[in-house]
Amino acid sequence: MVQFTLNGRRVSFEGSGSRRLLDVLREDFRATGTKEGCGEGECGACSVLIDGDVVDSCLVAVGQVEGRDVLTIEGLSSPLQQAFIEHGAAQCGICTPGMLLAAHVLLQRTTRPSADDVREALAGNLCRCTGYTKIIEAVLSCGT
Amino acid sequence: MRDVTYLRPKDLQDAVQLSRTTPGCRPLAGGTDLMVMLHARTLRPAPRAILDVWSLSELKGVRRVDGMLEIGAAESYTGIIRSAEAQQHLPALVAAARTIGAAQIQNRGTLGGNLANASPAGDTLPVLLAYDAVVVTDRRSIAIDRFFTGYRHTALQSDELITAVRFPLDRQVVFRKVGTRAAQAISKVVIAVCRQPARVAIGSVAEVPLRASGAEAALASGDVAGAIAAVTADIRPIDDVRSTATYRQAVTQNVLRELLRQ
Numbered sequence A: 001m002v003q004f005t006l007n008g009r010r011v012s013f014e015g016s017g018s019r020r021l022l023d024v025l026r027e028d029f030r031a032t033g034t035k036e037g038c039g040e041g042e043c044g045a046c047s048v049l050i051d052g053d054v055v056d057s058c059l060v061a062v063g064q065v066e067g068r069d070v071l072t073i074e075g076l077s078s079p080l081q082q083a084f085i086e087h088g089a090a091q092c093g094i095c096t097p098g099m100l101l102a103a104h105v106l107l108q109r110t111t112r113p114s115a116d117d118v119r120e121a122l123a124g125n126l127c128r129c130t131g132y133t134k135i136i137e138a139v140l141s142c143g144t
Numbered sequence B: 001m002r003d004v005t006y007l008r009p010k011d012l013q014d015a016v017q018l019s020r021t022t023p024g025c026r027p028l029a030g031g032t033d034l035m036v037m038l039h040a041r042t043l044r045p046a047p048r049a050i051l052d053v054w055s056l057s058e059l060k061g062v063r064r065v066d067g068m069l070e071i072g073a074a075e076s077y078t079g080i081i082r083s084a085e086a087q088q089h090l091p092a093l094v095a096a097a098r099t100i101g102a103a104q105i106q107n108r109g110t111l112g113g114n115l116a117n118a119s120p121a122g123d124t125l126p127v128l129l130a131y132d133a134v135v136v137t138d139r140r141s142i143a144i145d146r147f148f149t150g151y152r153h154t155a156l157q158s159d160e161l162i163t164a165v166r167f168p169l170d171r172q173v174v175f176r177k178v179g180t181r182a183a184q185a186i187s188k189v190v191i192a193v194c195r196q197p198a199r200v201a202i203g204s205v206a207e208v209p210l211r212a213s214g215a216e217a218a219l220a221s222g223d224v225a226g227a228i229a230a231v232t233a234d235i236r237p238i239d240d241v242r243s244t245a246t247y248r249q250a251v252t253q254n255v256l257r258e259l260l261r262q
Ligand SMILES: Cc1cc2nc3c(=O)[nH]c(=O)nc-3n(C[C@H](O)[C@H](O)[C@H](O)COP(=O)(O)OP(=O)(O)OC[C@H]3O[C@@H](n4cnc5c(N)ncnc54)[C@H](O)[C@@H]3O)c2cc1C
Pocket: A040, A041, A042, B026, B027, B028, B029, B030, B031, B032, B033, B034, B035, B053, B073, B074, B099, B100, B101, B102, B105, B108, B109, B110, B111, B112, B113, B114, B115, B116, B117, B121, B122, B123, B124, B160, B161, B162, B163, B184, B185, B186, B187
């Protein structure tokens, strides 16, 4: 059994600890905001935060989150979300949950990031639609 | 993947015991190589169990041991980048860690995983060679220049766990990686160089990360031009989808020239 915190709630998972965190989130906890793009750690669509650090949930075995704090897009509440809407930073939306979580980590650690800081923080999150400009503008607009 | 048993050892001793007694057992650290292969079912033989070493406190941290700097095998690249001791004594390793993947990969990827995976393109591996690092396992110490035995083959036994990597404190090593873009790109050429003692270590130019012995001999006698000339005979690059062998020869010489000018 794996016990962890998911979006502030204590949860437990009875299945095999070798399943991907991505699959358990989507299939067992119905937290389908976490997306699968590549399944190989390249695209960041499956990004979640574990103890505040951004990771690709397709590379994590669910047994590895025992006792940890997992935050998915369903648990995020950030001005970034409204900023993405206002700047048109989402098109198909597949990359958006991961982008928001990675950007959230940046804003927690750097209050006024530069465009290069944003590019570096989001380097592990690929977007096939927006060309990134609007995403970067949306994140910059949330710097205080 | 549901048929693979997940094992969470309570400490290093338990991990060593489980590794020795569980058939078909494979260590799992950050998962950035292994989880991809598990999911794609490309591992032969297919593992029957994964042994999670990621959370073992004995495999974490950066510390001084016997006048050397020791980095836990399961310490993340992010942990290495943030370590004041690593920044001070191993700037080339910190530089290499910063080029690995993006945040998601740096938060999970480890030296133990990079070593055991033994890709010729593993970015920390030439750096470890230039530092004459020592790989510490559950049963012995292995000098890094004896660690890589063939294409993705290492001196490790099948049930052997890497626990740490040790580095001398007084080496001046410089590092350069040539890839296609700043983040998340597999290397075309990686070079780490130390002047004293002379070390020229190169990745992505042969079936293993290697020490360029001809270039090192020239460098040891102070012959920089000779080292740059000799390096092409030391390496065995291939043509693949990313680059041609001729290109890799030229880039290796250019990067070495640049590093030796510093
Ligand atoms: C998107 C992406 C980008 C990447 N970019 C780079 C890059 O730029 N440069 C680079 O070098 N690599 C890169 N990698 C590869 C990978 O991140 C590194 O090789 C990393 O160091 C692997 O560490 P890990 O802890 O994740 O290993 P894991 O995946 O957990 O394990 C890898 C192998 O090592 C074994 N192993 C792990 N720990 C131990 C131990 N303590 N003792 C014995 N065996 C052990 C496992 O059984 C497995 O065979 C990238 C990977 C991805 C997905």
